[in-house]
Amino acid sequence: MPDALPTESVMTETLKGFLEQAFYQVSIDEDNDVIVSGAYTSIVRIMSDNVIRMWASFRLVEDLAVEQILGAINTFNARTVIVKAFLNLRNQRGPSLVFETDMSYDGGLVPANFVSRLRAFEVIVMKAREFDEYTT
Numbered sequence: 001m002p003d004a005l006p007t008e009s010v011m012t013e014t015l016k017g018f019l020e021q022a023f024y025q026v027s028i029d030e031d032n033d034v035i036v037s038g039a040y041t042s043i044v045r046i047m048s049d050n051v052i053r054m055w056a057s058f059r060l061v062e063d064l065a066v067e068q069i070l071g072a073i074n075t076f077n078a079r080t081v082i083v084k085a086f087l088n089l090r091n092q093r094g095p096s097l098v099f100e101t102d103m104s105y106d107g108g109l110v111p112a113n114f115v116s117r118l119r120a121f122e123v124i125v126m127k128a129r130e131f132d133e134y135t136t
Contacts, residue, residue, distance in 0.1 A: 004108040007050055015044055015052070018111045019118070036118065039126060044118070047102075052114065054121050055100040058135040059093060069097065072130045082117075083124045085131075097135055099125045 005014065012032050019026045025037040034044035042056045060069065069087060076085045088096045103117050 004110050005105075006108050007105060010046060010050075010052075010105055010109050012046060015046070015114065018114055019044075021111075022115045024118075038122065042118065042122065042125075050104060050106045052103045052105060052109075053100065054103070054118055055098055056121075056125055057088065057091070057099075058097045058131070060095045060097060060134055061136055062094075064095070064134055066095070069131070069134045072134065073097075076128060076130060080124060083121055085128070097131055099128070 012028055012034055016026050016028055016034050019034065019036060027035045027037075029035050031045075036042040036044060040056055040058070042054055045053045047053050066087065066089070073085045073087060083099050083101045085097060085099050088098050099121070101117070101121050103114065105114075
């Protein structure tokens with residue numbers, strides 16, 4: 001992996017390559033997002049403002065009252081710095097719990113930092129056990 005990639009060279013295919021070098025199972029979908037397969041699916045997208053957004057979405061159990069999960073989301077967000085959780089009520093498949101983190105690459109992207117950020121994101125989401133009873 002190179003030491004740093006200039007801002008203008010950050011592209012979906014490049015991110016996919018970095019993740020493949022780190023032994024991730026990845027693909028690119030029709031929206032030009034990097035799909036990371038593992039214990040769950042994460043999505044990586046290059047945003048227009050030199051930001052890489054990473055997120056994972058989990059379906060909620062049926063007949064769950066929204067109020068039930070809001071307390072867990074507030075607790076998670078109060079104790080977690082890197083990743084934020086929110087409730088997506090506009091999902092076509094029904095309400096979902098979303099975890100999200102952003103990484104700026106103004107001034108360039110260090111591939112090892114990108115891979116480390118994804119790994120940190122994955123660990124934090126996997127440890128978010130307060131949501132186990134709410135997701136499928």
